Amino acid sequence: MASTNGITVRSARAEERPEIVQLSEISFGMRVNPADLEYAEQVFPTERALVAVDGDQIVGHANDRVMTVTVPGERTVQASGVTSVVVAPTHRRRGILRSLYTELHRRSESENLPLTIFTASEGTIYGRFGYGPTIVTNEVLMPGRTAEFRPTTPDPGGVRVAAPDEAKTVIPEIYDRWRRFVPGAQIRPEARWQQRVFADAVQSEGGSPQFFLVHPDGYAIFRRAWNDDGKNIATIRELRAITPEAHIALWRVLLGMDLVHTIETELADRDPLPHLLTDPRLVKVTGRHDALWARVMDVPAALSARTYQRDLDVVLSVDDPFRDAGGTFALRVRDGIADCEPTDRAPDLELGIDILGSLYFGSYRARDFAAANRIQAKDAARLRAFDEAFGSEREAELGWFF
Structure with missing residues (x-):
C-alpha cells in the first residue's frame, strides 16, 4: 500500500497472526491469553488489519472495526473503531505510526465513515492526527457495609443474582436498551460478550469467578478477591442502569454485601451515587482518565x-x-x-x-x-x-x- 524509509504498510495475512500477537505483547507489556485469540479474531478480524513490514519482519500493526455508536439525541453513527496500534521498540521515530494512520484514514474516508474512535494508551501522541479525548471516567473506591443511604433514598428492590447461563440471555438485552440512549456507547458484538464477560476463563488470579446481579432495567458484573492484608475487595467491572430505580437498587445490594471491605469501580462525572449517601465523601475519586478519543472525518x-x-x-x-x-x-x-x-x-x-x-x-x-x-x-x-x-x-x- 505504502512505503516510507524502507518500511512497507500493507494488509495483514492470516498466517501472520502469531507474529502480530507477539508484537502486541512486547509493545503493551502484557500477555495475550491464548483462550482470547479466537474471540479477538471475530471482533477484530485479521483481514482488516494493517502491518508495517521491514523486510520480512512485522514492526507495526493497527486494526479497526466498523462500529455503530450512539451520539447525542439517541441517534447513531457508523465509526471506525481503531485498536491494537503498535510500533516495535526497535523501529521508533521512523514515521511508521503516521503511515499506519494514513492508511486507516484513507480506508475510513473511502467507507464514508464520519467518525474515528479509539481508546488510547498514551495521551501525547494522537492530537497531531486530529484526535481529541471525548469521554472521561473516574476511578473510585468506597468502603463496603459502612456506607449509609439517605433516609430519602428509596429502596426499589427487584435485584437478584443470575447464574452465568441466565446472564448470557438477560444482560445483553439490557445493555442494548441502555446503549441506545447513552452517547459513546456502541453495539457490542456477540464475540466480545463471550471474550470479556461470559467465557469460561472468568476467574482472576486469587479472585472469585465473575458474578452477575440483574434487575429488569439494569445489571452489575463484579468479582471479589482477598488481598495480602486479609481485606476483601469487590471490583465492579460493569454497571448499566436504564432507570434511576435500577441504579439505586443495584447499588443498595452492592454496598450491602457481607465481608466486603472495599468496593472499586469507575463512575461517570454525573453519576448520582454520592448523592444517595449520607456521607458523599465515601465515594473517593482515586483517578481520572480519558475513556475514548475521537476524530471527525467528515x-x-x-x-x-x-x-x-x-x-x-x-x-x-x-x-x-x-x-x-x-x-x-x-x-x-x-x-x-x-x-x-x-x-x-x-x-x-x-x-x-x-x-x-x-x-x-x-x-x-x-x-x-x-x-x-x-x-x-x-x-x-x-x-x-x-x-x-x-x-x-x-x-x-x-x-x-x-
Missing part, C-alpha cells in the same frame, strides 16, 4: 448526525493538520436538528479538528477550550451559544473497551 456528516441543546447559527473554521477534513462550515441548528455545509462566510469560531472531536459527545465544554486559547471566538455571545448547543442531556459513557 465535518458536515458528523455534525448533522447528532442533535443539539439549543438553536444555533454559527460559522466554524476547522483546522485539520493531518487530512483534508478541515475548512469553513456553516452550522445551523433548529429544534435540535442541524444542517452543516461548507461556506465562504467569515468564521465566528476557529478551532482544531481535535477540539471538535472532544466536543462531539457532549462531555467537554467549548468554554473551557476557549479559556485555554484553543478556540478563538469572535464574541462571547457566539461562544456561549456554541457551548450550550453542544451539551448533551445524557452524559456520555464508553459502552465497551476496545
Whole structure:
C-alpha cells in the first residue's frame, strides 16, 4: 500500500497472526491469553488489519472495526473503531505510526465513515492526527457495609443474582436498551460478550469467578478477591442502569454485601451515587482518565448526525493538520436538528479538528477550550451559544473497551 524509509504498510495475512500477537505483547507489556485469540479474531478480524513490514519482519500493526455508536439525541453513527496500534521498540521515530494512520484514514474516508474512535494508551501522541479525548471516567473506591443511604433514598428492590447461563440471555438485552440512549456507547458484538464477560476463563488470579446481579432495567458484573492484608475487595467491572430505580437498587445490594471491605469501580462525572449517601465523601475519586478519543472525518456528516441543546447559527473554521477534513462550515441548528455545509462566510469560531472531536459527545465544554486559547471566538455571545448547543442531556459513557 505504502512505503516510507524502507518500511512497507500493507494488509495483514492470516498466517501472520502469531507474529502480530507477539508484537502486541512486547509493545503493551502484557500477555495475550491464548483462550482470547479466537474471540479477538471475530471482533477484530485479521483481514482488516494493517502491518508495517521491514523486510520480512512485522514492526507495526493497527486494526479497526466498523462500529455503530450512539451520539447525542439517541441517534447513531457508523465509526471506525481503531485498536491494537503498535510500533516495535526497535523501529521508533521512523514515521511508521503516521503511515499506519494514513492508511486507516484513507480506508475510513473511502467507507464514508464520519467518525474515528479509539481508546488510547498514551495521551501525547494522537492530537497531531486530529484526535481529541471525548469521554472521561473516574476511578473510585468506597468502603463496603459502612456506607449509609439517605433516609430519602428509596429502596426499589427487584435485584437478584443470575447464574452465568441466565446472564448470557438477560444482560445483553439490557445493555442494548441502555446503549441506545447513552452517547459513546456502541453495539457490542456477540464475540466480545463471550471474550470479556461470559467465557469460561472468568476467574482472576486469587479472585472469585465473575458474578452477575440483574434487575429488569439494569445489571452489575463484579468479582471479589482477598488481598495480602486479609481485606476483601469487590471490583465492579460493569454497571448499566436504564432507570434511576435500577441504579439505586443495584447499588443498595452492592454496598450491602457481607465481608466486603472495599468496593472499586469507575463512575461517570454525573453519576448520582454520592448523592444517595449520607456521607458523599465515601465515594473517593482515586483517578481520572480519558475513556475514548475521537476524530471527525467528515465535518458536515458528523455534525448533522447528532442533535443539539439549543438553536444555533454559527460559522466554524476547522483546522485539520493531518487530512483534508478541515475548512469553513456553516452550522445551523433548529429544534435540535442541524444542517452543516461548507461556506465562504467569515468564521465566528476557529478551532482544531481535535477540539471538535472532544466536543462531539457532549462531555467537554467549548468554554473551557476557549479559556485555554484553543478556540478563538469572535464574541462571547457566539461562544456561549456554541457551548450550550453542544451539551448533551445524557452524559456520555464508553459502552465497551476496545
